[in-house]
Amino acid sequence: MPLTLRESRMRQVSAVRQKNNLWGRHRRLGVCLLLTGFLVLLMMILIFSFSAQDATRSSGLSGGICGQIVRAVQKLFGLDLSRAEIEQWSQWLEAPVRKLAHFTEYAVFSFVTCIHGLMLRLAFGRQGMPCQSADSSEAPHRKFGAGFAPLLFKTIPFCILYAVTDEIHQYFVPGRSCRLFDVGVDSLGILFGAALFLLTVQTQKVKIWIKWIKAPEAIAGVSERMNTMKCIQLLEGLSYKCLQGDVNAEVSAVVNDSRKLAEGCMFICIKGASFDGHTFAEEAAKKGAAVLLVEDPVDVPETVTVIQVESTRYAMALVSAAWFGHPAKELTTIAVTGTKGKTTTTYMIQALLEKAGHKTGVIGTIEVVIGDKHIAVNNTTPESYDIHRYFREMVDAGCDAVVMEASSQGFKLDRTAGIEFDYGLFTNLSPDHIGPNEHKDFAEYLSCKAMLFTQCKKGFANLDDEHFEEITAKAVCPVQTFGLAEGANLRAQNITLTRDTDFLGVDFDVSGLLNGRVSCGVPGTFNVHNALGAICVALEMGADLSMINEVLRTFTVKGRVQIIPTGYDYTLIVDYAHNAVALESILKTLREYHPARLISLFGCGGNRSKLRRFEMGEVSGRLADLTIITSDNPRFEEPQAIIDDILTGIKKTDGEYISIIDRREAISYVMHHAQPGDIVILAGKGHETYQEIKGQKYHMSEEEIVQDVLDGKY
Structure with a gap:
């Protein structure tokens, strides 16, 4: 289709900014x-x-x-x-x-x-x-x-x-x-x-x-830009009403945190779970904010421009994109969503694209990766401002692609609004993240996940998932499939598991979009699906079978079925499985490798769904030979109270169990009692390097604890 004048202009602007x-x-x-x-x-x-x-x-x-x-x-x-x-x-x-x-x-x-x-x-x-003359019809x-x-x-x-x-x-x-x-x-x-x-x-x-030559020191999290933009430029694509002031006001920064207010900034009043940004409108005006972006009218001096929109979260996504010069248009953008496997699939895609010659950034649960820089994050999908800031940094660092985890919360809170992803990937769906602080029910959870295929150019979906039809029902883009079922565009067959003391892997044949034998260094049938999804995207970006095998054969992800060598004849694994579905999946997978004993160590997070505790206890008691119940992130709850909830589920099974509140002591216990041929999984923490207790995060890395035990410190 011929490009519209607007699309043509945006492409010109994108090309010029990329050159600059x-x-x-x-x-x-x-x-x-x-x-x-x-x-x-x-x-x-x-x-x-x-x-x-x-x-x-x-x-x-x-x-x-x-x-x-x-x-x-x-x-x-x-x-x-x-x-x-x-x-x-x-x-x-x-x-x-x-x-x-x-x-x-x-x-x-x-x-x-x-x-x-x-x-x-x-x-x-x-x-x-590119400049437009007074006559708007002129090119x-x-x-x-x-x-x-x-x-x-x-x-x-x-x-x-x-x-x-x-x-x-x-x-x-x-x-x-x-x-x-x-x-x-x-x-x-x-x-x-x-x-x-x-x-x-x-x-x-x-x-x-x-x-x-020497840029002025910027306020962290406010803006790294040295120039200003007019308010009306930032509002492009939004439906809004100017309650007072001038829409041509100059904006020096875009902020939604009252602690980061700056002279001449646009302050976006977000209604959050704990705070309403509208209550800080007067403070923002006093500190020199030039523009307030609101949902509800606010009482501020007439010198401050006030713009009203239906949703400030949605508006913040579009404003942030404009503020950073629409960097997503300068990247090949790939979004991965699903209950399980997002992180593994994301890093698989990054590794494959890097091998194919694409410098690729990552935004995910573990971190943000921009070239050689690794940035710790708190949310799977960051706020929209941070997403576009990271995109801009990636473009500046020479990246030409980015793969990001797109969580259901990210879709629900409009963090990815306005981004048209080049490729969208759906891994699987099962009940999770249901509760007062997340999704009210499974229907809302599913609906948010399905939003992916309404904002991407091409999709890939797991044909084997029971919710495949519901997820793809409202897709506005072509969707190709992958899986084990006949009819998948990329199908895996003849799956075999491979094991050594410090290695668990899986090999399989592929047919359809790619034909050949694939060897993957992460275990289990569920990782076959992750690999298939990653291969679908990689094929679009120029990868071939030899590249795919070279990457996947040695592929590992921190905290995702990560094997920690101990020097002993048992296999020790760290994994992020923090709900019943993920724990059941990893335990069933590890059982397929025929261990002498399968030992599960886990806890549950405080101030989260209690149903998760009962379910995880039941799953571990049913599938593991020995369960060690311990602390995870108790937050503001008592660790023993959380353990008692888990015990309610595990006591319904015949599984053997013990409880040790201190996670370090629990890890030390399981390592000292592991026997040759055992597979031990430390579940729940994965990549995390902290334990949250009473609002404080204390350093705790399971890799470091394992090494301390090996060194005789525990």
Whole structure:
């Protein structure tokens, strides 16, 4: 279909912004110094390359040229001139040649200055943004700053300043010019003029000040941008009502946290679970907020612009995208949703895309990955502002793709609103996250998960999942399938499990979108589904069978069926399974590897659904040979009370169990009592490196605890 004018403009803007981001701010100082040094050296060589010491009493540019001219004439016409005559003719020519040399020097300086300015503009300035003329029917055009000729005229004052500086230098400090290749060089004037130009040159769109070289320190979480935007630009695509003020007000930052208010910011009043941002409207106005984005009217001075929208959460997503220049349009965006397997699948996709040559960022439960930078996160799907901030950082870091976990809460709270994902992937669905702080019932949970296929260009879904039809019923994009069932677009068959002391894996044949044998270094049939989903996306991005096998054969994810080597003849696994469905899945999978004993160690989080505790207790008692019940994140509940709830479920089974409140002691106990051939799973914490007790998070890493036990500390 032909692009609309709006789509065409957005693509142009996206392309221009991507070009502008080729130069990171951290490189600017180096580029300044490199260009300045190179061009000043070039100017010196141009001016003095034809100058040399000669037989006359004067040296340097004018004297050297005069002597060479006289010698050339003498040789050309065969004149017999004495040394005195050569000197006399040289002195006679010196005055006009000196004037010509100065003119040439200034002309060359002007030329090099212009080139310098243009190169600096390429390094720092905007390359020309698409602009719309007053006549909206006219196609957008690129509008550049001053061209070469205006820039040439702007160099005249600097050339004059250079000349004055040069003469003053010669008057007060005669004979102090540095010598380059045995030639007198008035370097001080040249360097002064170049430095003066560097600090003060300006074009229509670009100003090179010190702040371009050293960015001002930003308030964490407020904005990393150095420019401002008009409020009306941020509201593009939103339905709103201006209650007071000017929609063209300049906005210096976008915030939704009253602790991060800044002069000239847009403060978005979010109605949260604990606080209502509208109650901070007056404080925001006093601290200099230029615009308030609200759902309900607020009483603030008329100097503050107040914009009313139906949902400030939805509005924040679109405003954030505009604030950061719609970075999602510059990336191949991939979203993964489901009850289980999101994290594993996400990292599989990242590893496969990296192998296929795509620098890929990650936003997920464990962390945000931007190049070599790893950022800890609190939510599976961050707030919309943070999502677009991360997207922008990824673009700036050279990423061309991003894969993110899209949680049901993220969809419910509009954190991904306005993003049209290139690919959406559904892993599976089962009852979870049902409660007063999450979803009111399973129907709402399912509905939120199904939103993925309403905002992506192409989808992939697990055909084996019992809720497949409901999830894909309202899809607005083509959806391909994967699974074990006949008819899947990518089907797995002939599954075999592989085991060693410190290795559990699975091999399987694939057919359909890809044909061949795949070897995966993560165990279980459920990880076959994760691998199939990741392969579907990877094939779209240029991966082949050899790449896929090379990556998946050695693939691991921190805290997801992660094997911790102990040096003993039992297998120790750390996994994030924190609900009954996930625990049942991993225990059934591990049972397929025929362990001597299957030992499960887990706890349940405080201030969460009590039903989860009964269910996890029943599952572990039924499927594990030995269950060790311990603490997880008790939060504001008593650990023993949580354990008692778990015991209610486990006592309904015939499973053997013990309870040890302290998780460190529990891990020490299971490691000291594990026998050859056992498989031990530490469930619930996974990648987490803390334990939350009474509102405080205390450091606790299960990997470190295991090592401490091996070192004899427990």
